[in-house]
Amino acid sequence: MAKELEGFVARLTALGGGSGDSQALYDDWAATYEDNLQQDYGYIAPRIAAEAFAAHAGDKNLAILDLGCGTGLVGQALAAHGFTQLDGLDISPGMLAEAEAKGIYARLLRGDMTKALDLDGRRYDGAIGVGCFGGGHVGPEHLAEIISSVRPGGLLVFYINGIPYDEDDYPAHFRSLEAEGVWRLETTVQSNYMQALERPGWVVVGYRS
Numbered sequence: 001m002a003k004e005l006e007g008f009v010a011r012l013t014a015l016g017g018g019s020g021d022s023q024a025l026y027d028d029w030a031a032t033y034e035d036n037l038q039q040d041y042g043y044i045a046p047r048i049a050a051e052a053f054a055a056h057a058g059d060k061n062l063a064i065l066d067l068g069c070g071t072g073l074v075g076q077a078l079a080a081h082g083f084t085q086l087d088g089l090d091i092s093p094g095m096l097a098e099a100e101a102k103g104i105y106a107r108l109l110r111g112d113m114t115k116a117l118d119l120d121g122r123r124y125d126g127a128i129g130v131g132c133f134g135g136g137h138v139g140p141e142h143l144a145e146i147i148s149s150v151r152p153g154g155l156l157v158f159y160i161n162g163i164p165y166d167e168d169d170y171p172a173h174f175r176s177l178e179a180e181g182v183w184r185l186e187t188t189v190q191s192n193y194m195q196a197l198e199r200p201g202w203v204v205v206g207y208r209s
């Protein structure tokens with residue numbers, strides 16, 4: 001029988017779609033986040049998204065922004081693919097402290113993806129955002145601002161939980177953004193991102209126009 005949702009994961013799932021505030025939850029969760037998600041649930045979204053990023057990016061020296069970097073699992077997965085220039089951004093100081101301890105990010109920025117991003121004038125070659133969309137996190141209305149974190153032609157890879165993906169109709173937002181000339185959607189591929197559960201999500205690849 002599939003594992004049932006408990007603790008922080010159950011609290012997060014109950015947040016549904018839209019945006020919202022989950023910073024306190026992540027500050028509380030930071031120290032046990034990785035053990036909880038990886039050992040208890042078999043969380044593999046960072047690995048799936050990093051594989052998609054690597055499949056679309058030949059140059060390992062691209063400057064990459066890890067959006068909603070959390071404790072740094074995505075940075076770790078990108079580093080395993082040979083990527084060397086990683087910055088991370090997150091709203092939770094507790095999660096950022098865990099990411100800092102990994103020593104794989106050149107810069108870690110505290111930032112809120114539901115607001116204008118302060119990147120010191122930088123535009124990255126690529127950005128990746130895993131698990132940071134959905135209720136209590138970031139809604140699709142913020143995608144245009146997020147996409148502007150990369151230079152024109154820059155690569156964007158998102159991993160989005162299937163619940164907010166459907167409830168907030170992300171595909172419709174992707175199409176609108178394409179029609180508005182904000183980006184070009186390349187692929188959307190579904191997968192199961194928690195090996196102990198039936199937990200569908202989507203890896204989304206696009207390029208800033």
Ligand SMILES: C[S@@+](CC[C@H](N)C(=O)[O-])C[C@H]1O[C@@H](n2cnc3c(N)ncnc32)[C@H](O)[C@@H]1O
Pocket residue numbers: 022023026045046067068069070071072073074089090091092095111112113114129130131132136137138
């Ligand atoms: C499920 S975790 C994913 C962390 C990491 N990407 C991973 O896959 O392990 C979601 C992360 O998004 C961050 N987050 C939530 N809302 C945010 C916001 N408005 N701005 C920036 N980060 C946010 C949380 O603090 C948390 O670290």
